[in-house]
Amino acid sequence: MADYSLAKPNDPPASGWKLRGLVAVAESRIGLAAINWSNNRSCPGLLQNTRQRSYPEEPRSLGIPPAFDVQPQECDATPTRPCSKCCSDEQLSDSKQEQVVDSPDAHATLEAALHSLGHSGTTLCSTASNARPTVLDYHYAYEHGMITPSQVADRVIAFLERLNPDFHFLIAYDAADIRAQAAAATARFAAGSSLSVFDGVPYVVKDCLDALPYETSYGTTFMGKLRPVTADSPCVAALRGLGGMLLGKAALPETGAMGHSMNPHFGATANPQDPTKMAGGSSAGSAAAVAVGLCPIAIGTDGGGSARIPASFCGVVGMKPTKGRLADDHAAHGGYSSTIETCPIAGSVADATLLYAVMANISYPTSSMPDISSNKALPKLAAAAAAEAAKQPPRPLSLPRELLPLQPCSAVTGEYVVEGLTPLKGLRLGVFRPWANDCSAGVADVLKQTLSRLEVLGAAVVDISLPDLDLVQAGHLVTYTSEMAADGMAAGWLKDWSLRSQLNLDTRLFYCSALSFTDDDYTQAQRMRTRALASFQAAFQHCDIIVTPATPTVAPAMPEQANTTGVFDMAYNFSAICFTPALTITLYSRLVLCVFDMAYNFSAIRFTQAANFTGLPALVLPGGRLMGMSLPVGVQFIGKPWAESSLLRTAAALEQQMLEDGLPKPLPGLAINPIECAVGVHPKARELTQKLWAARYKK
16 A cells, blocks of 8 residues: 655634735745745755655656556456456446547537437436426426526526625626527527527536636636637537527636635635535636526536535536546636646536537647747746647547436436446446545545445445655646746736736735746656656556545635635645744744745645646546535546546436435525426425525625
8 A cells, every 4th residue: 555645734824914914025025035945945845746856757748648558457356256357248348338429519519418318308307306407407498388598597687686796606797698698599499499408508607718798807807808808718619509598707716726715806605505615616606606506507627626626515516527628728727737627517417418528629639739839937848748739649529328327217207217226337446545534534424425335336446556646746736836827927917016916815825836936846747747647547457437535524614804805724725735844933934934835735626636637537526415514525536538438427327326315416505496487396495495595694
């Protein structure tokens, strides 16, 4: 078993005058000099892995992983137990369970996804009367005249006007634009010429992706004015072409750099499950909008867990595809990033499958790889990354042939039945116990229950070893922050004091730390990426999917300063802190060290950052609720490169098994069901849950 030595933070949160003092010191010449001196002299924390160790591996800066060559293992089957290592005819192997879609047309990929669901797109697919309406619920209701897109738009707008000022799901929405889209969709359904199952279906887009008619603010007060939006991002254009109804731009913290849901400029996004808790970040608004029922699908981004963390906290599904799978990876960051991907977020695995299918781009990276040769802040590896991109072959979209083994037995209830079946027979689930157990006791209990359910479904749980997780922490830290700062410098705003001073205090601290890393640090981090990817490849010789918690804890409480100055919370935002004992804890060294620690990983990304650093696909879905609390607990599946189909199949089986076990999806107390009259949710039940949720939130 590999060593596991991820350290924990112990400094209290900084806010108010303390936070202002940290910023003043960090942004002064003396402060920057002190940071660099401290870094170079002592290399506190995990920077020792970057600056005091050597790695013979070649640097891998692109972030797109190669297909793993999995070698056959010695069979360990017994008369009473199947082999946990080698494949069998019954195993859930990709070649037997996938369908490959060579067409780049969104209609073709959507049709393939509908075949995965086992539907033609005209039947109700809701598994429970009180569930959030799915994409197919909307389509069924529209097709049968039970409600119109215009009526849905009116209900959504009324909800936003009433609650968005307090809960900040969206940064911007335009009621007139929503109604215009809805009117066009209503006319198409009336004429019998709907565009697709997405026609008239509401969705939101994280405000770091372009979507007309809105600015792209990145959660700041000035970035939306620096660059006019002239066209939709590719994923938005695909949904618009299929008739999707864009509600607006979803909330995020400034620049999307931090892993929380606080934004003093636009308001802190509350968690619909409990408005006193954070929604997670940075795709806070996207996940919260789905959780509250504004829309069944949303588009987010993920650079270290930014889609999967809020999905876990809010009780929805978040999927980070393989790096290079989607067309919008570079657009999600405003420039080049080897760790950030555009991600589907949805209320169900089925809806995540549909959205993923229309977002995928088979020609990436040759047609969508951004030109980073002008990124002067990272000159040593820019040309190498571009050359590596040119060598990457096109990756046709692959989808499950069958998301679940049986089709719905009723077009009215859409009930699936997996009881007594073993749809995951032959699937090997790897667990690195020291890593998976590095979480709260309640989260560990939910993970244990999840693994038991997966075994009931036929999967085999095997122990694996991952020896280089400390390199993942340090390497992802340097890579993510360096690329964020490089793009800010290239765009000009990071070196323009009149603009940078408009950022919130914690964001400014983040960029101070990011600017302290050198090109040599970045190059070392890419060597560490090569080694980390090899470690995961070795682990996948023994398993098909790696299972972890999504986050170490459930959603934390919203700080009192969330809507004012913000908070630099060491305990929440950063794990992987390892202080150098030689540093004396005086006021001066505390300031220097605290600024330095801004570059360390968010505690919430303990389990999620590995997929970003290695480029592997990962999916998070609700695994249960914490005992005695209403907060959901997320479970994460990490897959082999380009093996999103395996993740979707496994997640769909678990989701359905939980329903059959009497554990429905975690629904918030206050929610909107825009087609409520169409699916027949009992009004008394809705009234009761609204009262319960409202009681938790006190202004």
